[in-house]
Amino acid sequence: MATHGTARIDVELDLRHEPGPAPPGRAQEIAEVLPGPVMFATMFATAGPAGEAPAPQETWALTGAWSHHGHVATGTAAVHYGAGHDRLVRPLIIADGFGYGPSDLRGLWRRLDTPYPPHGRRLLGELLAQGFDVVLLGFAARHTHLQANAGVAVACVRRAIAGRHGHAPLVAGGLCAGGLIMRYALADMEQRGEDHQTGTYLSYDAPHNGAWIPLILQQLAHFAEHLAPAGPGQAALIRSPAAQQLLWAWVPSARYSGPVATAGPLRAEFLRDLRRAGWFPNRPRKIGVANGAADGTGRNVPPDEQVFAWDALDGLAGATVRTQPDRGTRRHVGGMRALPLWATRSYTSDVAAFDGAPGGTLPVYGGVADLLGAPIDARFRSACFVPSVSAVALQFDPVEWPVDLYTDITSLSPEQSELDDYQCDAHNSEHGQVTATLAEWILDQLGK
Structure with a gap:
């Protein structure tokens, strides 16, 4: 520890x-x-493997719902309609992760839609086939304050609600820091009494308790x-x-x-702000995946x-x-x-x-x-x-880290995580990589 x-x-x-x-x-x-x-x-480049990414049916220019330290963040969302849709019906928002400079939404598409073995299925393609409208949320400055970009995530949720036809609940989450940004955004909306109309929160290898660079x-x-x-x-x-x-x-x-x-005082400030917002959103079902192994290996x-x-x-x-x-x-x-x-x-x-x-x-x-x-x-x-114990949001102090990095997560009760359910990879894979273990679990969870 x-x-x-x-x-x-x-x-x-x-x-x-x-x-x-x-x-x-x-x-x-x-x-x-x-x-x-x-x-x-x-x-931390957004771009995935070389290849074409489909053009979105809609592109949203977004301005943060609030300022943070005098700065209002901005971003862009690329909307891809699900199978059989000619309009936004069943939004699934995925926020981009940590990096330097602006998001590359075409690169993010290629990264998340890279074919995974053994059958070459594609995560985003499968989500579209299930009838989800995939909304990729990017930020003008991925390296700025998470609270500022959370304001952009709120603006995206509001835009999805306003443009949605019907009443299907949203799925909202993100990759890496995007998972934390969306977590903060949804929790803050609840704290302010605003209905985010989100049924499921999804994090993809998000450093809920912190990350590590030597x-x-x-x-x-x-x-x-x-x-x-x-x-x-x-x-x-x-x-x-x-x-x-x-x-x-x-x-x-x-x-x-x-x-x-x-x-860094900014980390202490973010953790305080996150606690004031409620720590995690309460209303949606909270699920997440980790690129790390679960058995402590x-x-x-x-x-x-x-x-x-x-x-x-x-x-x-x-x-x-x-x-x-x-x-x-x-x-x-x-x-x-x-x-x-x-x-x-x-x-x-x-x-x-x-x-x-x-x-x-x-x-x-x-x-x-x-x-x-x-x-x-x-x-x-x-x-x-992103240690596995962080990505699955085990309940431990993110400042003190009184946890064994090699904890066998499979031996823990589900109540020891802040998430309602989670899935670790079969082995320790690259951060943000789409693998069969993680993709198939997500598709199964969202298809219920």
Whole structure:
């Protein structure tokens, strides 16, 4: 289990490297060997496999139902009519997830409608065949505050109700952060006494209790941005409001030493706002799926192992990255150097070994290693992003995380989840991937 009060990171000057004056042009040399793109952005790209996505029958331009911190978010919804419909009859809203920049709704369609084995069925195609009108909800800034984008989700629900022919209850939910955004939107509508007319809430690998990106990689993004400030901002996604709100452990800079669990004030604020709204909506039936396994089986990503070492400019610049150790005190997780400008080593205390935990995965280590051109063993490329215990919304404190990441969820009673029903994948699959286990369960649940 993780402990909010003692989970921390400490960064120390690496005394093996004596600082000295930087030769002229050294900073520019180092900046040129650092990655240019925003780190992690491609890992959260909406786009699915190449191919055509059908043109929607309707497109809605949406403005948030409220402002948050003085900002009114906007978005777009693409409406695809179900079989036999020439108008909106049975809306099913799926909100897009976490990422950098605007949603790509055509890419989101391709991602969710990718054929899954063994028979090549397609989730969205099957939903359309069942008579659901699929409404894909996107956001102009996926990385902004979840509360702001929840205002866009409210506007989408209102538009669906106003444009619906008949009285079929809505299905509303989302992928990843989209699941949290829709959860907040529906709960807030109930709190305000507004009828959202939603019969089923559906979350797809949503980090209900938090998500994980390795702390050493967060630091590495800040390190690269600090040394190459003229670039596009390698840490822009990690620094974004949505990242601060989603990640259980977060660091604000490469040299930050201090607590990491719910360290960002924006996460604490979001959890307070969510509690004020009712935590979960009460009226709809709440169901969800997790890309992680249910039986407590993790992946072959052992704690406290070197993932990759990067060297450039004959050793003047470089980084060492290790998997997250399993708790302990002052456990080494890596270091960074840009001599003579920078030489640090990082240590964590009382942070659980999230990387190999059961859950939906992302190629975070592999993606960063590829940007740097560093060799990496295949088994270390991906790490847990949304632990299974978070995706199925087990009832535990999302700040303290007093839960074993390797909990055998199959042994728990249904009452230990905030959801009315849920399904985990047969194995630990990539976050947001549509698999036969998850798709067939969703189709069965919605077809009842």
